Amino acid sequence: MSQSKLPNFIIFGSTKSGSTSLCNYLVQHPDIFISKRKEPNFFLYDEGSIITNKKGKTTVYTIDWYKYWFKKAQEKAIGEASVSYIANEQAPIRIKSRLPDVKLIALLRDPVSRVYSHYLFNQRNNxxxxxxxxxxxxxxxxxQGSPEQYFEKGLYYYYLKKYFDIFDRQNIKLFLFEDFTSDPLKVVKDIFTFLNVDSSFVPVVGAKDAPSGIPKNKTIYNFIYKDNFLRKALRPIMRTLFPNREKRRTLWTNLISRNLSRPPLPSETRKVILEMYKPDIIKLQELIDRDLSKWLS
Structure with missing residues (x-):
C-alpha cells in the first residue's frame, strides 16, 4: 500500500462540538474522502497495540489496519475524524511521525458547555x-483516572500547545463551536480553501449533531438509538421518501430533539467549573489569537 493512501488531513478537537455534522458536510465535496469508520483513533496508541473495546472486539493497531480505511480513496483530500486526539499527549508526536505534512482541523466548544453536554449524554445512557x-x-x-476525561478534555490550551509546538501553524485550522453553529457554510468553505479543493462547491447543510439531554420517553429513545426490527424496516422506506442523506439526518435530529429535555446547568455549578478552566482559557486566547471573553462570562 502506498503513502498516498494515508490521510492528508485530520479533524480533531473537543467532543460535542459538531464534528459529525462537519464530516457530513465535507464529504459531499467530490474531491474529499473521509474514512467511513467513525473515529479510527489510530494515533491514540503505539503501533502494534492490541486493544479490546467495551463490546469485546479486539483490534491490532497496525499501519496496514489504518491504511485499510483509506484504500478506496481517489480524492485529492483524504481525511479522518478522531476527536480524542486532542486530549492525548502522545497523539501529536505519533501523527507527526507518520504524517509530517498533514493538515489539522479542530472545532472547540466552550469547555463548561462541553463538559455539561458530555455529562448529559452519559446520564442519558445510564x-x-x-x-x-x-x-x-x-x-x-x-x-479514578476514568477514560471519560470529563474535565481534562476541556483543557484545550494544555493539549493544543503541543500541536502548535510540533506542527507548522499554517497547517492548523481552528474554529469555535459558535462559528460553526452561526454560519456552518462559511466554516465549510473556509475548510475547502484550507484543503485546496474547489471552494465554490455548495454542500447541503443544516442537519446538526444529535443534541444532549435527558429522554422524556424511554421507549421512543430506545427506538431511536437501539437496533430493532422496526428501525431496520423503516430504513429503505426513509431512503426512498428522502433520498438526500442530510434531509434524513435533519428529520432524525428533530425527532431526537423533541424527545429530550435539557435541564439548565445551575449557575453556581457553572461558576465553579469556569474557575477551574479559566487559567487554561486565558492562555488559549493568546495561543489561537481569538477573543474568548464569552467563554469567561
Missing amino acids: KHEGEKSLLKVIEADQK
Whole structure:
C-alpha cells in the first residue's frame, strides 16, 4: 500500500462540538474522502497495540489496519475524524511521525458547555451510578483516572500547545463551536480553501449533531438509538421518501430533539467549573489569537 493512501488531513478537537455534522458536510465535496469508520483513533496508541473495546472486539493497531480505511480513496483530500486526539499527549508526536505534512482541523466548544453536554449524554445512557451531580462526576473522574476525561478534555490550551509546538501553524485550522453553529457554510468553505479543493462547491447543510439531554420517553429513545426490527424496516422506506442523506439526518435530529429535555446547568455549578478552566482559557486566547471573553462570562 502506498503513502498516498494515508490521510492528508485530520479533524480533531473537543467532543460535542459538531464534528459529525462537519464530516457530513465535507464529504459531499467530490474531491474529499473521509474514512467511513467513525473515529479510527489510530494515533491514540503505539503501533502494534492490541486493544479490546467495551463490546469485546479486539483490534491490532497496525499501519496496514489504518491504511485499510483509506484504500478506496481517489480524492485529492483524504481525511479522518478522531476527536480524542486532542486530549492525548502522545497523539501529536505519533501523527507527526507518520504524517509530517498533514493538515489539522479542530472545532472547540466552550469547555463548561462541553463538559455539561458530555455529562448529559452519559446520564442519558445510564453511565452514572445513582444520582450524581456534575461536580461529583468530575471529582470521581479525576480521582479514578476514568477514560471519560470529563474535565481534562476541556483543557484545550494544555493539549493544543503541543500541536502548535510540533506542527507548522499554517497547517492548523481552528474554529469555535459558535462559528460553526452561526454560519456552518462559511466554516465549510473556509475548510475547502484550507484543503485546496474547489471552494465554490455548495454542500447541503443544516442537519446538526444529535443534541444532549435527558429522554422524556424511554421507549421512543430506545427506538431511536437501539437496533430493532422496526428501525431496520423503516430504513429503505426513509431512503426512498428522502433520498438526500442530510434531509434524513435533519428529520432524525428533530425527532431526537423533541424527545429530550435539557435541564439548565445551575449557575453556581457553572461558576465553579469556569474557575477551574479559566487559567487554561486565558492562555488559549493568546495561543489561537481569538477573543474568548464569552467563554469567561
